[in-house]
Amino acid sequence: MASVSISCPSCSATDGVVRNGKSTAGHQRYLCSHCRKTWPLPFTYTASQP
Numbered sequence: 001m002a003s004v005s006i007s008c009p010s011c012s013a014t015d016g017v018v019r020n021g022k023s024t025a026g027h028q029r030y031l032c033s034h035c036r037k038t039w040p041l042p043f044t045y046t047a048s049q050p
Helices: none
Strands: 017-022 028-032 038-041
Touching: none
Parallel strands: none
Antiparallel strands: 017 028, 028 038
């Protein structure tokens, strides 16, 4: 199985990122355990991108 490393857009950490449910649009949300920020992939709005 392929593994994709996802980095936090806020603190750039890769080791503490876990899945955290789904957004209202149905996209997977992720949670950074270092800075406690959540974000969806892919970003729905261009202004939300880091």
